[in-house]
Amino acid sequence: xxxxxxxxxxxxxxxxxxARRSRKLGRGATLDDIPDAELDxxxxxxxxxxxxxxxxxxxxxxxxxSRTRPEWRRAFEAALPGLTDDDIPGSGxxxxxxxxxxxxxxxxxxxxxxxxxxxxxxxLMLDFVPNHTALDHPWVEEHPEYYIGGTEEDLAxxxxxxxxxxxxxxxxxxxxxxxxxxxxxxxxLQLDYGNPAVQEAMAGELLEIAGRCDGVxxxxxxxxxxxxxxxxxxxxxxxxxxxxxxxxxxQTQGFCFLAExxxxxxxxxxxxxxxxAYDKRLYDRLRERxxxxxxxxxxxxxxxxxxxxxxxxxxxxxRAAATFPPGVHEAAALITYLSPGLRFLQEGQLQGRRVxxxxxxxxxxxxxxxxxxxxxxxxxxxxLRTSTLREGRWRLLECSPAWExxxxxxxxxxxxxxxxxxxxxLAVVNYADNQGQCHVHxxxxxxxxxxxxxxxxxxGPSYTxxxxxxxxxxxxxxxxxYGYHVFDMKEA
Numbered sequence: 001x002x003x004x005x006x007x008x009x010x011x012x013x014x015x016x017x018x019a020r021r022s023r024k025l026g027r028g029a030t031l032d033d034i035p036d037a038e039l040d041x042x043x044x045x046x047x048x049x050x051x052x053x054x055x056x057x058x059x060x061x062x063x064x065x066s067r068t069r070p071e072w073r074r075a076f077e078a079a080l081p082g083l084t085d086d087d088i089p090g091s092g093x094x095x096x097x098x099x100x101x102x103x104x105x106x107x108x109x110x111x112x113x114x115x116x117x118x119x120x121x122x123x124l125m126l127d128f129v130p131n132h133t134a135l136d137h138p139w140v141e142e143h144p145e146y147y148i149g150g151t152e153e154d155l156a157x158x159x160x161x162x163x164x165x166x167x168x169x170x171x172x173x174x175x176x177x178x179x180x181x182x183x184x185x186x187x188x189l190q191l192d193y194g195n196p197a198v199q200e201a202m203a204g205e206l207l208e209i210a211g212r213c214d215g216v217x218x219x220x221x222x223x224x225x226x227x228x229x230x231x232x233x234x235x236x237x238x239x240x241x242x243x244x245x246x247x248x249x250x251q252t253q254g255f256c257f258l259a260e261x262x263x264x265x266x267x268x269x270x271x272x273x274x275x276x277a278y279d280k281r282l283y284d285r286l287r288e289r290x291x292x293x294x295x296x297x298x299x300x301x302x303x304x305x306x307x308x309x310x311x312x313x314x315x316x317x318x319r320a321a322a323t324f325p326p327g328v329h330e331a332a333a334l335i336t337y338l339s340p341g342l343r344f345l346q347e348g349q350l351q352g353r354r355v356x357x358x359x360x361x362x363x364x365x366x367x368x369x370x371x372x373x374x375x376x377x378x379x380x381x382x383x384l385r386t387s388t389l390r391e392g393r394w395r396l397l398e399c400s401p402a403w404e405x406x407x408x409x410x411x412x413x414x415x416x417x418x419x420x421x422x423x424x425x426l427a428v429v430n431y432a433d434n435q436g437q438c439h440v441h442x443x444x445x446x447x448x449x450x451x452x453x454x455x456x457x458x459x460g461p462s463y464t465x466x467x468x469x470x471x472x473x474x475x476x477x478x479x480x481x482y483g484y485h486v487f488d489m490k491e492a
Contacts (some may be wrong), residue, residue, distance in 0.1 A: 001121060004164050004390040005047035005253075007305070008343040010126065013053045013315060014104070015089060015362040017347065031055075031113045043120040046385035047345075049256075050117055051217055051379050052126035053315060054092025054186040055110060055200040056358055057099050062187035063090030063138035066360040069186060079355055080186040080365055089362040092127065093219055094134040094187045094188060098209050110212060121420045123214035125258065130202055130415060131223040132177025132188035132291060139201075140174075140189065146198045148175035148190045160184060179223055182230040193224050194235035210248045215256030218469045220272030221274070244477055245273035258342070260316075265342060270307050279308035286312075287323060287330045291411045291431040298339060298413070311344040314434070315359050322354040330376050331429050331482040334458075338415055338486070340394045343384060363479045373408040379458050383486065388419030392428070399428075399438040408436035424489040426454070430479035439474035454487040464492055 002390060014031075021029035031052075042050055066072060077083045089103075100110035113125045124216045133139060139146050150173040160183035164447040165174050175192075176184025184190070191198050208215060213331065223227050226237045259269045259277040266277040270462040285293045291364050298305070313320040314331055324332050352370025378484045387426030397414040401407070417425040424444065430436040454460040454475075465475065 001120070001123060003048060003123075003256075005392075006340060006343065006390050008046055008345070008384060009049040009051055009258075009309070010042055010045070010047040010253070011051045011053060011314060011344065011346040013357060013359070013364070013480075014054050015092070016364040018104070022246050028103060030103070031109040032105050034116075036111065036116065039116055039120055039122070040100045040472055043122050045217065045350075045381050045403040047122065048086060049123050049125050049215065051397055053127065055100050055104055055126060056092065056095045057097040057101050057361070058090050058092065058094055058349070059096040059134050062096075062134040063088070063093035065135070066090040066094075070358065073383055074359075075272060075358060076361060079357055080363060083167060083379075085204065087363045088360055089380045089422045091187055091360045091421060092134075093359060095129055095259055096128075096134045096137050098205050098212075099127075099210075107212065114213065118259050123217040123256070125208060125256070126213040128206060128216040129189075129208055129219040132185070132190050135163070135165060135187060137165075137189070140165060141169070143197075144172060144174075144254065145197065145202065146191055148192045148235070150175055159185075163189075165189070165223055172323060175233075179215045180228065187435060190233075190325045191236040192233075192235065193226075193229050193240060194233075196238070197341065199238065199244075202240070202386070203247055205264040206244050206248055207251060210255050211250045212256070214254075215275075217258045217260060219260055221259035221277075222263060225265065225268065228263075228265070239272065241269065241272040241274070243257040243364065249273075251429070267304060270304065276309045279310050282308075282310060282336065282339070283317070284310065284336060286431075288430070289328065289414055289433070294335060295413055296394070296432065302340060302394070308341040309344045310339055311346075312336050313346050313349055314344065315336075315346065315357070318356045319354050319489045320349055321373065322356070325481045329373065331431055331484055332362040333380060334429055334484050334486065335379060335413055336429065337384060338389070338417070338425075350374060350381075376458075383457055385423075386419065386423065386425075387421055388417050388423035388425050392417045392419035392423070393423075394445050397443065398441045398476065400441065402437035402478075407439055408432065408434060409438035411436045412438045412479075416446075421474050426459075426475070426487040426489050427484070428475075428477050428479070428487075430477075430482060431485040435478070435480050437476070437478045439476055442470055450492040453490050453492040456485050457488050458484065458486045460485055463487075 018029040067085050100107045115123050155162045155173050175190040177188040178184035224240050229237050257274045259274045261269050262276045269277050353367050353374035357364045393418045399409050399412040401409040414428045448471045450467040452465050
């Protein structure tokens, strides 16, 4: 399957998703119980990738931490009224084996799901967690040297960063997995990337995963960069990603690597072989609701932007409908998904779900759909299926004051897309809480001497404009707070 220049990815929180199916069936649902009609729906929406979160085998030790950690339990109860222990299967990132979980039907059901996805033109993405394993991973018994160890003194000094683990050959103190800025995650153990054997073993895990899917989303991928690993643990290490990615691609042509990454390491991971890296900076600036920082971020080189994953929510972030108020949500979504890169949406986002479900939970509450948001996303996804937005050329446009002294032009963001078939799309967003006006300067060289029809694809009014005026002064736009147009531009 070939991939467009700008594909779309749909993230599915597998266990809560299947729990809904289980209630209908009256038994535990597996991957085989996902209806073909549901896969048809996802493909019909225009997605290229389906990322099934948390399909790998997990174990009882890490699950028990999830069920008994008081602060986690309070958060789970707030998200899911009527919570029981059965609703807490444990974090999908506390992995004991890169084998499809037995409760989901195992590797055979996963292989059948992948075949069904392929039959609909969809590729399968799964998780890879490079930094740590579950507390009860087999390596704890077989290869304790793969982990960063500690002493009783470390445990007494930093009990949030170390844990005593029972082993057949004698109990040991192990470091909890963590990043350099926070205490450790109490349900996982830290792998030692200063040990070449660890890097070889994890590269082997990646090679095994590559036989089961078409791409991986790599959890906290920057944590194993030598610079970050040494800052966290004081242990020098060699680069892991370049060689591991090369080996996977030698085995599996076209395999995709998506990096969850923060702290401005996006470019570094792209350079080490990742196809895409999370664009958390765009998300954060949209949350702050100031147009200028967003616009400055979008001035980056197109080769860099093409390899960013643009999102408005994911399983680590609060739901978009709970973060961005009505009106702001739609404006932020247009900026996010009409920018270049991988378009990354989460299951439930299209319906306006508001409750964030931690990845430790296996059930989610019932929520009514926001019909207005559903209609908005239906129009947006229709746009994203066009060749103009999948294969076209994107440009950030300049917006100048509509008259001298009119400061409101600073709140505008405007993009032009030109497709391989000549299609033209013009998006303009007033990302501000005030009425605004500006002139949008268009990049098309053939405007003069013609009349142009601008049809708003998001349901707004349409206009006819003289090409000479568009060429000389730009398109005059007057929009209310967080207002927008997405014009299909054709010669009248």
